[in-house]
Amino acid sequence: GESAVSPEPALPHSDNHWSESERFSAYKFRFITDDPGGKYTGRSGVSLSVTGLKIEVSDTQGGGKQLNCSSTCTLTNPTYIWYRNEQPVSEQNRAVLYLRDRTVDAGSYSCAVKGHEEIRSAAVCVFEGLQVKVEGAAAAPAEGQTVTLTCSSTCSSQSYSNYIWYRNGQPVSECRSSSCSVAVFSGEISYSCAVEGRDLRYATVYSPKDTRAVILPSRERKEGDSVTLTCSSEAGPPVLTFNWFKQRPAADESLGTGQNYSITNISSQQSGLYYCTALNQLGQHSSAPARLDVFYNTAAIYAASGVIIVLLLIFIAVILWMRKRSAQSRSRSEGNTGEVRFNANKKPIGHFLCIKCSFLVRL
Secondary structure, eight states, X not given: OEEEEOOOOOOOSSGGGSOHHHHEEEXXXXXXOSSTTOEEEOSSOEEXXXXXXXXXXXXXXXXXXXXXXXXXXXXXXXXXXXXXXXXXXXXXXXXXXXXXOTTTSOEEEEEEETTOTTSBOOOEEESOBEEEEEESOSSOOOTXXXXXXXXXXXXXXXXXXXXXXXXXXEEOTTOOSSEEEEEOEESOOEEEEEETTOOOBXXXXXXXXXXXXXXXXXXXXXXXXXXXXXXXXXXXXXXXXXXXXXXXXXXXXXXXXXXXXXXXXXXXXGOEEEEEEEEETTEEEEOOOEEEOEEOOHHHHHHHHHXXXXXXXXHHHHHHHHHHHHHHHHHHHHHTTOOOOOOTTSOOXXXXXXXXXXXXXXX
């Protein structure tokens, strides 16, 4: 004869893979003989009961969610571990998990008991929405380069087949799957995705917009001051690179990269119009130019003029003093010769004393 046991399902990773009838069933032994009508099945059988973890979801005030992890097993002071999209949720070790933010907290949640992390509950999807990832351009791409957009559910346990893509709010007919290839664009552009037949929150990615260049400090700038040029922009994904330029008649001058650009000890030659560009994986956007006016430092000019005038007066005084001293030296030198000179056309009148001769001369 031939004996057999009723087919027994393979033990799954988690008890949640068992159907309700499989969880609590009686399994019986049966054997079959060579006689076509000869077979026997045990009457009592073996009862099988599978226990495990499950999550119950309930609403809270303010539109939040409460997740409760429970087990049909009897556990003594268990510590629970929560997972969001297969990643542990930090600092959460209680049986109850509260979720409030529909954007930050969206995802697939499961739980396990510490020490038995390999046995997890079935995942539940909370605050499901859609998300778009940009792939194929790790660094700042050039205009015209192709990047790939991928649309997926915020819950890792969910997947769909039919998607709808939008460019600046208009349907993109050539994209119907979860991925869509697009070209990098110069200017403002946005992409979003939806699932056909499902009312899920749209996910949107967009190139930089509202780009602004600001010069600080905003007060009047004088020669010798320092200024900082700051660029800001809104983008999703975030801005990868900021570039700075100064407008020139022939071609704009590239100054450097970075959200901030500093100029120290500025001069009047650096006056002009400055602007910045913001670039991410989808495109770039330029700011309106900001004017930098640099004025002469009048205080420094007055101070320098005062110094020059003082030095000039000192120089003139020195020259006059030297001339006077030179004249006095010549006078003493002529007086020591004992000679007296008179104008031939005029007859001198008076008495003259010759010092060396020691006598009085009368003319």
